[in-house]
Amino acid sequence: MAEPIKIRAQLDGDTANIKILMTHVMETGQRKDAKTGQIVPAHFIQSVTVTLNGKNVLDTQFSQAVSKNPFLGIRVKGAKAGDKVVVNWVDNKGDKGSGEATVEARQ
């Protein structure tokens, strides 16, 4: 099972700063295993979607060139404290991960 996604969503005025950290190997398919000398097959997140209160705000497509444990920072206008952020990803093997958080007022 995929590890949970870490999400932090903080309000700045009416803009939500959303930071997302996913756990994934993001294997390029170009690296050789040091022990066996075999190429490690590509395994990477291909798409990430983010919704705010059920409305789609971001559709992302990744290649293998996104770093291991992908980080994603976005800003969404018209947000308020308590809004629900949902993140879903799918990788090239069909594995899925999801996570959710609520938008917090700035401390």
Next chain:
Amino acid sequence: MNPSRRTFLKGAAGTAMVATAAGLLPSGVLAAEWNKPAFEAKNLNDALKGIGASGAAPSKDIVLKAPDIAENGAVVQVEVISNIPGTQSIAILVEGNNNPLAASFNFANGAEGYVSTRIKMGKTSNVKVVVKAGDKFYTASKEVKVTIGGCGG
């Protein structure tokens, strides 16, 4: 063998009949489908063609923040702020990577033309971003020197 490619071609053909200029096809139409031709393109021009952005014009309204020197090519922090009104999508490309297109982001429902992420770079090269606003494409780039490559072993 590859159903997603099938669907992609079928969809593209159908849309192309409506939008005569294939180069102007909005990438948003295929948002849900991984853009295989663009991501598997081996050079910058083909990758740009894949996202329909061959004719992108340089713009000063795009702020591209990336380090001058990346000590570790496996983790290069890139931040893109598009001040172009009506920004719909941002794509990040690394000229020197085997497959230049690293990621693409489509915004909707209040999401600003802003993205921050971390990418891998195999060697020193230009990082190029393409912003789509309306039916037009804009671009900006910055060279990042890489001391240790992040692709391959």
